[in-house]
Amino acid sequence: MRAIILSVPLLLVPLLFLARPTVAVSEADVAPAPSILASDPDSWVERTLADLTLRQKVGQMIMPWIMGDFSPEGSASLERIHRLIDRDEIGGVIISVGTPLDVATKLNTLQRRSRLPLLVAADLETGAGFRMRGAVHLPGLHDLGGATNFPALMAVGAADDPFLAYEMGRITALEARAVGIHVPFAPVLDVNSNPDNPIINTRSFGEDPDRVGDLGVCFIRGMQEHGAIATGKHFPGHGDTETDSHLALPVIRTDRARLEAVELPPFRRAVEAGMGALMTAHIAIPELTGEPSLPATLSPRVLTGLLRDTWGFGGLVFTDAMDMNAIDRLFGRGEASVRAVEAGADVLLMPPNPDEAIRAVTEAVLSGRIPESRIDASVRRILSAKAAMGLHEERAVDLEAVHRTVGIPDHTRVAREIADRSLTLLRNEGGVLPLRGTGSARVLSVTYRRANDLLGGRTFDARLRRTYSRLETRAVGRDTDAEAYDRLLADARGRDLVVVSLHVVAVSYAGSVAVPDEFVDFVQALVREGIPHVVVSFGNPYLLREFPDVRAYLLAWSGSEWSQAAAAEALFGEIPIQGRTPTRIPPHAGIGDGIPLGAPVTARGSAAASSLSLDGGSACR
Numbered sequence: 001m002r003a004i005i006l007s008v009p010l011l012l013v014p015l016l017f018l019a020r021p022t023v024a025v026s027e028a029d030v031a032p033a034p035s036i037l038a039s040d041p042d043s044w045v046e047r048t049l050a051d052l053t054l055r056q057k058v059g060q061m062i063m064p065w066i067m068g069d070f071s072p073e074g075s076a077s078l079e080r081i082h083r084l085i086d087r088d089e090i091g092g093v094i095i096s097v098g099t100p101l102d103v104a105t106k107l108n109t110l111q112r113r114s115r116l117p118l119l120v121a122a123d124l125e126t127g128a129g130f131r132m133r134g135a136v137h138l139p140g141l142h143d144l145g146g147a148t149n150f151p152a153l154m155a156v157g158a159a160d161d162p163f164l165a166y167e168m169g170r171i172t173a174l175e176a177r178a179v180g181i182h183v184p185f186a187p188v189l190d191v192n193s194n195p196d197n198p199i200i201n202t203r204s205f206g207e208d209p210d211r212v213g214d215l216g217v218c219f220i221r222g223m224q225e226h227g228a229i230a231t232g233k234h235f236p237g238h239g240d241t242e243t244d245s246h247l248a249l250p251v252i253r254t255d256r257a258r259l260e261a262v263e264l265p266p267f268r269r270a271v272e273a274g275m276g277a278l279m280t281a282h283i284a285i286p287e288l289t290g291e292p293s294l295p296a297t298l299s300p301r302v303l304t305g306l307l308r309d310t311w312g313f314g315g316l317v318f319t320d321a322m323d324m325n326a327i328d329r330l331f332g333r334g335e336a337s338v339r340a341v342e343a344g345a346d347v348l349l350m351p352p353n354p355d356e357a358i359r360a361v362t363e364a365v366l367s368g369r370i371p372e373s374r375i376d377a378s379v380r381r382i383l384s385a386k387a388a389m390g391l392h393e394e395r396a397v398d399l400e401a402v403h404r405t406v407g408i409p410d411h412t413r414v415a416r417e418i419a420d421r422s423l424t425l426l427r428n429e430g431g432v433l434p435l436r437g438t439g440s441a442r443v444l445s446v447t448y449r450r451a452n453d454l455l456g457g458r459t460f461d462a463r464l465r466r467t468y469s470r471l472e473t474r475a476v477g478r479d480t481d482a483e484a485y486d487r488l489l490a491d492a493r494g495r496d497l498v499v500v501s502l503h504v505v506a507v508s509y510a511g512s513v514a515v516p517d518e519f520v521d522f523v524q525a526l527v528r529e530g531i532p533h534v535v536v537s538f539g540n541p542y543l544l545r546e547f548p549d550v551r552a553y554l555l556a557w558s559g560s561e562w563s564q565a566a567a568a569e570a571l572f573g574e575i576p577i578q579g580r581t582p583t584r585i586p587p588h589a590g591i592g593d594g595i596p597l598g599a600p601v602t603a604r605g606s607a608a609a610s611s612l613s614l615d616g617g618s619a620c621r
Helices: 041-051 054-060 076-086 100-113 153-159 162-179 209-224 256-263 265-272 300-310 325-331 333-343 354-366 372-388 399-405 409-422 458-467 482-492 517-528 541-545 561-571 606-610
Strands: 003-005 024-026 065-067 092-096 119-122 231-235 277-280 316-318 424-428 443-448 472-476 497-502 533-537 552-555
Touching: 041 372, 054 354, 054 372, 065 076, 076 100, 092 100, 100 162, 100 399, 119 372, 153 162, 153 209, 153 409, 162 209, 162 399, 162 409, 209 256, 209 265, 231 265, 256 265, 265 277, 277 300, 300 333, 316 372, 325 333, 333 354, 333 372, 354 372, 409 561, 424 541, 443 458, 443 482, 458 561, 472 482, 482 517, 497 517, 517 533, 533 541, 533 561, 552 561
Parallel strands: 065 092, 092 119, 231 277, 277 316, 443 472, 443 497, 497 533, 533 552
Antiparallel strands: 003 024, 424 552
16 A cells, blocks of 8 residues: 655745654555644744743753763763753753664653753764664674664765755654654765865765755755754855864865855755754854954854845754864853854854853843843744744654664665765776685785774675685774884785775864875885785775875775675675766866776666756755
8 A cells, every 4th residue: 555654844944844753654544634733833932932031041042962872760871961951941952872762762751851842953964873873782793783874975975866865864854853853963065175174074075066055955855854954064164174173263264255156055055945954163264254263153244144134044053062172162161152142043052061051141141241032033943943843742752663764774775875876986007996806815904994993894894705715804093003014014915915995084083084104105015016905995085195006996985884885895896886076186086087887777766866957956856
């Protein structure tokens, strides 16, 4: 029997209707969808706002960070959250790291405890699996499963299919809502124009503003048409910097013409398409702010003048995390909160001390520095978002439905399709790929990864071992010394093939997406000595600049299990390589470069979607 998707139009954004969580039901079960006017959400918003004290209203603007782990009653971590709800009457939480069922269970408990419904957010840039997958049981590294984890957004850029962007947004929304998350902080709309950017990198769709805008709008449509509030970030653009704002304040010194041509267009298009929320960037752009070292998060000219007044944005404005050094150390905790509200922010994300933030903003209102009408405007938007999510009627999620929605095969197949179609080959000297060989070949797999990356190379090496039964593996990282690389090179000299895997991704507070000189010397020695080798990047594509003469260089864009499996299969010619790089790698590759290998395969529905014009983001499938 054909399934029907029920959705109720909502009123949060002007151009794109949001929907309640979608539920597949048979036609026989369909009842007339209730009109949203029957529950009168506008009346609930105004009535609730009128009942709040000033301090309670400010509390609604606070969104602290919590873990999604299992927290037994009486535990210190759970008691901390209870205090935030009971004493500070916070308006919502940003939740991170837990199994889908633990996240859903905890959020149901907190929703029941809170006097007003909580608006729940999470960083879900690569799907719900970005925060709800990757748990393993030690010491055997048994994967405990979880939500769907897509490849990085730059992989979507390499596949360059708006249908896949839409599907990624759709699935992220469905899985987020299933566990009680309403605001996935995605997509990243930054244009990664700086190869040395230490914090955006493959989190971006690419370097071309038009492509970022096209794919971003389709991602937003997929997300908001399936019940979640999309949040573009990091406004007004974090792509052209060499500083991690978690560590210090980046300063982008460029003229207005470049900003209008590169950084701003994806955000403007998203606003025009009805994006429901936006996250600010802790970056200084003097051309926009009028001040040399004022973060955009604290700039009235950016958040109110440009975003609200000029562009007419009516959705929610979230700050980036207020505990980042670019804000916290430069302005002080209380003052930073006050200035963010003055600038036009609605929600203060992850203030280091929520009580201090509430107190500082409340005192600023009482002193006359901030008019209470300014607070009312933000709280009205926050309450309207809660009503748009249906939280004024029902806050809890159905725990029995989590297993029917999260991480299901229909969802993971899309993740695998993105992984397959994004693979991009930039070097293949002498036709080294596809690999040929037998189980008797002496093959060494060298994986560069962070010390805490337990899964980097795991799926990839498992596939290599199916062909090369004598495969030996080595892991290196930032702390590997020169003597260890000398021993590794000596080992490599006796091999028929060395496969080098790079798991280098943008990580908060790392400050770099480079590799040590000792590792570069090792790879260059493979080239110099003629040792057969291939290099696969499961992250930073720009590392080709460090060893441009490698025989084969394959971009998989992401260390997800799907990307690892796809890359390994592609090395043996089991699947075609058809991606095109969405970013320059100067001077070695331009946007659109890629060596096709094998017959391209077009997935069902994607060919038609790719040929559609994205005028205003209106066509994504």
